Amino acid sequence: DTAVSQTPKYLVTQMGNDKSIKCEQNLGHDTMYWYKQDSKKFLKIMFSYNNKELIINETVPNRFSPKSPDKAHLNLHINSLELGDSAVYFCASSQEWGRAGFSYGYTFGSGTRLTVV
Amino acid sequence: RKEVEQDPGPFNVPEGATVAFNCTYSNSASQSFFWYRQDCRKEPKLLMSVYSSGNEDGRFTAQLNRASQYISLLIRDSKLSDSATYLCVVNMPRSNSGYALNFGKGTSLLVTP
Numbered sequence: 001d002t003a004v005s006q007t008p009k010y011l012v013t014q015m016g017n018d019k020s021i022k023c024e025q026n027l028g029h030d031t032m033y034w035y036k037q038d039s040k041k042f043l044k045i046m047f048s049y050n051n052k053e054l055i056i057n058e059t060v061p062n063r064f065s066p067k068s069p070d071k072a073h074l075n076l077h078i079n080s081l082e083l084g085d086s087a088v089y090f091c092a093s094s095q096e097w098g099r100a101g102f103s104y105g106y107t108f109g110s111g112t113r114l115t116v117v
Numbered sequence: 118r119k120e121v122e123q124d125p126g127p128f129n130v131p132e133g134a135t136v137a138f139n140c141t142y143s144n145s146a147s148q149s150f151f152w153y154r155q156d157c158r159k160e161p162k163l164l165m166s167v168y169s170s171g172n173e174d175g176r177f178t179a180q181l182n183r184a185s186q187y188i189s190l191l192i193r194d195s196k197l198s199d200s201a202t203y204l205c206v207v208n209m210p211r212s213n214s215g216y217a218l219n220f221g222k223g224t225s226l227l228v229t230p
Contacts (some may be wrong), residue, residue, distance in 0.1 A: 015135050026178060033217060040222070041202070041222065042205070042220070043161065043220040044220075045211060045217040045218070045219070048211075048215055048217055054213075055213055055214075055215035056211045056212055056213060056215035057212055058211065058212060059212065062144045070157055076192055090161070097214060098215050098216065099214050099215055100216060101146070101147075101148045101149070101208065101210070101216055102148050102149050102208070103148075103149040103151075103208040103216065103218060104149075105149075105151050105166060105218075106163075106218055107163075108160040108161050108162070109160060110159070110160050111159075111160050
């Protein structure tokens, strides 16, 4: 029973297209996140949501729009895809409140490998 | 100064060796610290939390020095299966009063027979 599941696992698409990545967690966690891991393997926070409320919105182009219909789901929609968007996108969840300085650690999904051609 | 800084390696060690990884972080107000492990083309997985008093989990020992903002991980009796990238991770404030885990770039370990 997968704790944090993302779909699709692989996504190959042309520049200019719009695509979505879905994430679901069954851990009962309150906070969910999107991270981007680029070709240099650097993991960077993009967004966090706490029980449907947007908490963190890092310097991400506004072509990226997260949506959280409920606390178990956090989707990522990307408009007008560019070559530089090619990366692995990881969803994660944690049980603590998104504004807490203390963390129990995050559980990650297996990632979505996005290739823009 | 980078928020979480690690030596990228790679560290190539023989089976049975002891290997140590170090990490420094920039935000003195950080409260939570971790080591994660990431295998090739997989997601990061929590290896262990790091506490001020130091903590051990089998062959793995983690240390935290808050005064010098320094974290370490020691792996004793290395196994082939320890080959992976080890990520130093610190919970830090971000935009809108939110907190998130900040990842170092990782240190690559290859254990050879």
